[in-house]
Amino acid sequence: MAPASKSELSTIAERLQAIKSSLPEGVTLVAVSKFHPVEALLEAYAAGQRHFGESRAQELEAKDVAMPPDVVWHFIGHLQRNKVRHVVRIASIIESVDSLELLRLIDREAVRVGRRIDVLLELHVAEEETKSGMSLAECDALINSIAREPLSNVAVRGLMGMATFTDDEKRVRADFNTLRMAFDRLKASAFAKEPSFDTLSMGMSDDYGIAVECGSTAVRIGTAIFGDRNY
Numbered sequence: 325m326a327p328a329s330k331s332e333l334s335t336i337a338e339r340l341q342a343i344k345s346s347l348p349e350g351v352t353l354v355a356v357s358k359f360h361p362v363e364a365l366l367e368a369y370a371a372g373q374r375h376f377g378e379s380r381a382q383e384l385e386a387k388d389v390a391m392p393p394d395v396v397w398h399f400i401g402h403l404q405r406n407k408v409r410h411v412v413r414i415a416s417i418i419e420s421v422d423s424l425e426l427l428r429l430i431d432r433e434a435v436r437v438g439r440r441i442d443v444l445l446e447l448h449v450a451e452e453e454t455k456s457g458m459s460l461a462e463c464d465a466l467i468n469s470i471a472r473e474p475l476s477n478v479a480v481r482g483l484m485g486m487a488t489f490t491d492d493e494k495r496v497r498a499d500f501n502t503l504r505m506a507f508d509r510l511k512a513s514a515f516a517k518e519p520s521f522d523t524l525s526m527g528m529s530d531d532y533g534i535a536v537e538c539g540s541t542a543v544r545i546g547t548a549i550f551g552d553r554n555y
């Protein structure tokens with residue numbers, strides 16, 4: 325990544341273009357627009373961006389109303405049970421599934437509203453305690469459960485994860501490689517007969533270059549497109 329070029333580029337469209345041209349073909353760019361105003365999303369939309377990532381149900385609902393209908397919403401935040409109903413109506417993919425209970429609830433709501441929805445299983449590989457996601461063992465247990473009792477309206481499309489927040493590139497690379505190996509293992513075993521298990525979502529503004537080298541198929545980039553968030 326080249327932080328220098330980031331600051332030279334002043335518009336959202338320019339920054340989007342620079343990031344897109346640095347990504348290999350086949351890697352999806354999800355523009356993480358949480359905490360940014362609709363005007364910023366519209367600017368990205370006008371530049372051709374269609375995949376947007378949001379992390380809060382209420383914000384997703386408000387932005388969905390304001391944005392054109394062909395936006396593809398990725399829900400990437402912690403999802404509370406009482407918000408599942410709202411998110412399932414809007415999101416195309418929920419990337420942050422971190423329990424069997426949540427997965428079953430998403431499936432029930434999807435059946436109820438007659439929608440099909442994609443999900444990713446979120447794995448915890450980073451050093452920080454605070455980062456969300458399942459351990460590999462929890463993930464395997466979840467997968468065993470859905471093999472015994474399949475989901476109706478939900479397709480498990482792959483894995484999502486975050487690397488440790490550190491300047492130590494070796495550590496970041498090790499985290500992404502752990503995710504990649506988990507993805508490859510599942511693709512060759514539990515999901516061997518499901519070609520739609522094809523998504524490995526990893527890489528953010530500061531580390532997406534490394535993530536792509538480690539096999540990411542989808543990067544979630546906020547700050548490098550929209551600038552700093554005002555919480």
Ligand SMILES: *Cc1c(COP(=O)(O)O)cnc(C)c1O
Pocket residue numbers: 356358379400401528529530544545546547548
């Ligand atoms: C906020 C967020 C991002 C984007 O982070 P940036 O550093 O702004 O690119 C990516 N993934 C998840 C899960 C996030 O919550």
